[in-house]
Amino acid sequence: ADALAAVKDAVKEADRNHVFHSWSAQELIDPLAVAGAEGSYFWDYDGNRYLDFSSALVYTNIGYQHPKVAAAIAEQAAKLCTLAPGFAVDVRSEAARLIAERTPGDLDKIFFTNAGAEAVENAVRMARLHTGRPKVMSAYRSYHGATTTAINLTGDARRFGNDGATAGVVHFWGPFLYRSPFHAATEQEECERALRHLEDTIVFEGPQSIAAIILETVGGAPGVLVPPAGYLKGVRELCDRYGIVFILDEVMVGFGRTGAWFAADHWDVTPDLLCFAKGITSGYVPLGGVAISAAIAETFARRPYPGGLTYSGHVLACAAAVATVNTMAEEGIVEQSARTGAELLGPGLREIAERHPSVGEVRGMGTFWALELVKDAGTREPLVPYNASGADAAPMGAFGAALKKGGLWPLLAGNRIHVAPPCNISADDVAKGLAILDEALSVTDAHMS
Numbered sequence: 001a002d003a004l005a006a007v008k009d010a011v012k013e014a015d016r017n018h019v020f021h022s023w024s025a026q027e028l029i030d031p032l033a034v035a036g037a038e039g040s041y042f043w044d045y046d047g048n049r050y051l052d053f054s055s056a057l058v059y060t061n062i063g064y065q066h067p068k069v070a071a072a073i074a075e076q077a078a079k080l081c082t083l084a085p086g087f088a089v090d091v092r093s094e095a096a097r098l099i100a101e102r103t104p105g106d107l108d109k110i111f112f113t114n115a116g117a118e119a120v121e122n123a124v125r126m127a128r129l130h131t132g133r134p135k136v137m138s139a140y141r142s143y144h145g146a147t148t149t150a151i152n153l154t155g156d157a158r159r160f161g162n163d164g165a166t167a168g169v170v171h172f173w174g175p176f177l178y179r180s181p182f183h184a185a186t187e188q189e190e191c192e193r194a195l196r197h198l199e200d201t202i203v204f205e206g207p208q209s210i211a212a213i214i215l216e217t218v219g220g221a222p223g224v225l226v227p228p229a230g231y232l233k234g235v236r237e238l239c240d241r242y243g244i245v246f247i248l249d250e251v252m253v254g255f256g257r258t259g260a261w262f263a264a265d266h267w268d269v270t271p272d273l274l275c276f277a278k279g280i281t282s283g284y285v286p287l288g289g290v291a292i293s294a295a296i297a298e299t300f301a302r303r304p305y306p307g308g309l310t311y312s313g314h315v316l317a318c319a320a321a322v323a324t325v326n327t328m329a330e331e332g333i334v335e336q337s338a339r340t341g342a343e344l345l346g347p348g349l350r351e352i353a354e355r356h357p358s359v360g361e362v363r364g365m366g367t368f369w370a371l372e373l374v375k376d377a378g379t380r381e382p383l384v385p386y387n388a389s390g391a392d393a394a395p396m397g398a399f400g401a402a403l404k405k406g407g408l409w410p411l412l413a414g415n416r417i418h419v420a421p422p423c424n425i426s427a428d429d430v431a432k433g434l435a436i437l438d439e440a441l442s443v444t445d446a447h448m449s
């Protein structure tokens with residue numbers, strides 16, 4: 001125990017002295033030192049085990065340390081770790097083939113990146129070059145990544161600290177019935193009004209200036225926003241009418257998260273470009289990419305694509321992708337995600353919500369859910385204000401502490417808890433996690449006005 005405590009101290013000290021963390025005021029954070037992880041759990045140096053209801057940052061779709069994927073990475077590392085992006089390589093070809101086989105419609109060419117934001121950057125570049133138009137439209141509340149283009153497309157508060165490079169980005173409101181920007185009372189009204197608002201925005205921005213509309217198929221960071229039936233089809237039609245490239249950002253929802261290989265499958269919609277990352281390798285090795293339609297691929301058939309990355313289609317990452325996709329297929333993990341949502345998480349969360357007045361809404365699909373926490377069920381006032389920090393955010397801090405004390409690692413965002421365990425979480429672990437959540441919600445109930 002003493003030896004472990006010494007390791008923990010050394011890990012924490014070097015972290016404090018030398019690691020610069022994302023999104024944080026460096027001196028105000030105290031990262032947990034993690035000693036190991038397996039399946040749906042990780043643990044610290046003090047022997048505390050946490051059931052990971054966040055899947056890291058919603059990417060360990062097959063859990064931690066899946067033996068088949070870990071073995072495939074080790075095998076590839078022993079054989080060939082890397083090669084320049086210009087060569088044809090077995091695992092890169094196979095990864096691209098496996099992805100293209102699963103992406104909707106004619107999205108049959110894959111441009112590989114290192115992660116999600118670079119996928120968004122390159123999709124936008126392709127759309128601008130393909131159309132010769134400058135503007136890109138994206139939704140308020142959305143998150144598309146942290147590079148310059150991606151953070152400015154982002155429609156949440158994380159772009160505030162990055163203002164100054166918003167040229168060419170136009171935001172609009174997407175559908176979100178619980179907090180309807182359109183004062184709608186039904187899903188159908190929300191859908192119709194959101195589409196009318198989007199078309200009005202297109203018309204007044206000038207369709208001839210708009211290269212692309214980018215949307216998260218199901219909003220992830222915005223709070224698991226499942227679009228109403230007909231919305232994505234409607235956006236597809238608007239894009240066709242005005243010659244706009246339709247980009248779906250499936251970085252968070254691709255590869256099983258919503259109970260389908262791609263969330264677009266639920267609504268039978270085919271974008272022109274589809275961004276992916278995260279689940280493609282379960283994050284074991286960083287990898288992202290853009291799946292490209294035949295028409296956009298044709299634009300670059302005899303004209304060079306002016307973009308590239310040293311590690312595009314990295315060999316080790318592609319080997320991880322091949323093993324991840326094959327493992328998900330062999331073990332039925334996509335179907336398991338759908339079943340877990342329909343039979344366990346959905347009903348379980350709704351049942352919990354009935355007992356807790358601070359839960360304003362339960363929404364989601366597959367292994368991708370959110371509880372909207374409120375101060376007042378009637379007015380739907382959020383439990384903490386938008387973009388709250390410090391004392392304003394304290395109720396969510398107390399809720400998070402109660403969950404961790406119970407042994408569950410949560411993903412908290414604003415006034416919500418997102419419930420996103422691995423897509424292959426066991427029924428027992430779902431039950432365990434829901435029981436911890438049920439108990440901790442007494443903390444948020446106590447903060448109601």
Ligand code: PLP
Nearest residue numbers: 115116117143144145220251252
């Ligand atoms: N797009 C979406 C929808 C995301 O959820 C994220 C990350 O959470 C990104 C893009 C950015 O991906 P990355 O952090 O891998 O650059």
